[in-house]
Amino acid sequence: MPKSRPNVAVIGATGAVGDVFLRVAEERNFPLNSLKLLATARSAGKRLRFLDADIVVEETTEAALKGADLVFCSATSAASRQYAPFIIGEGAVMIDDGSAFRMQANVPLVIPEVNGEDVEWHEGIISIPNCTTTPLAMALHAMRQVAPLRRVTVATYQATSGTGAAAVEELRSQLAAFGRGEPIPLPSVYPHQIAMNVLPQVDVFGEDGYTAEEAKMRNETRKILHLDGLQFSATCARVPTIVGHAEAVHVEFTGPAPLAAIREALSKQAGLVVMDDPANSVYPMPLNTAGDDRAFVGRLRVDESTDYGIAFWCVTDNLRKGAATNAIQIAEELIKRGRL
Secondary structure, three states, X not given: OOOOOOEEEEEOOOOHHHHHHHHHHHHOOOOOOEEEEEEOOXXXXXXXXXXXXXXXXXXXXXXXXXXXXXXXXXXXXXXXXXHHXXXXXXXXXXXXXXXXXXXXXXXXXXXXXXXHHHHHHOOOEEEOOOOOHHHHHHHHHHHOOOOOEEEEEEEEEEOHHXXXXXXXXXXXXXXXXXXXXXXXXXOOOOOOOOOOOOEOOOOOEOOOOOEHHHHHXXXXXXXXXXXXXOEEEEEEEEOOOOOOEEEEEEEEEOOOOOHHHHHHHHHHOOOEEEOOEHHHOEOOOHHHHOOOOOEEEEEEEEOOOOOOEEEEEEEEOOOHHHHHHHHHHHHHHHHHHOOO
8 A cells, every 4th residue: 555654764854955855845744654874883872863863873774674664875886776676575675866877768857846756667676867857857847848958068167065075174164275275175075176166077088078967967867858869968067166057058950949938948847947137137046046945947948059948047955846846845745756
């Protein structure tokens, strides 16, 4: 019988996404029956606040996962692969924040406002898209209601929290040293100093010159939109901000896509906000979108370099809609559809 109040376990509860997951679950009054917080042995014993109670973090083990109906995993890909077979064998569902299963044919890759129906065919695992893919796919899904998509090019400007808590601390320590007029500490998370800098590398480079992050954006967007042949090219950069991924996007269509119609379609897209008044310097930025569960689009304009083109700018809180919020929305979709 489908469960409407599941027993929930969170793997990676002490990480940046895990912390936001707890806050979002509180805000959305997610209907759980019980909650178990799991992390590495090093983090076991810590206490995390949820609602009005302190919950002791346990080490992630198969024994700790027993009895869970729904497991949120925001840890390493190795952890996802290690525990997925046990979770499925127990009859539970794993919603995975990592890249381990995203491109597996029998694993839905879901943004509920775009392809929520794909949860219907899950086999025990549902993946969350990359935090840069999510806002882009939402905008493209709205735009294709006006005209079919032909080609997408995107440049991203990604915050350090996308790399994890250690990267945020590296940025903070470098900025603090700069502010004191001291030598800036050598980097350990990134290959170069991130403070006052922009790194045109997110993840490792492939033989084709694209990074793994750029390949993820291409492949995941195609899978979510069910457009295997979509022409797509990305350049992903890391910038010295803490929260909020930004993207500059150019979209070509197969036929006319009037700007007014595109704007209307974006305005109707669930989970997306048009923030676009450039004459008054109103557009989405990391600072004015942080803490929000929605994707934001601005700087909408005709791309005059092609016959049927639109250019735009989008920003999303990468820890919320880019990760934790999307995970909880997937769980809500499962409950609504009786697929848990």
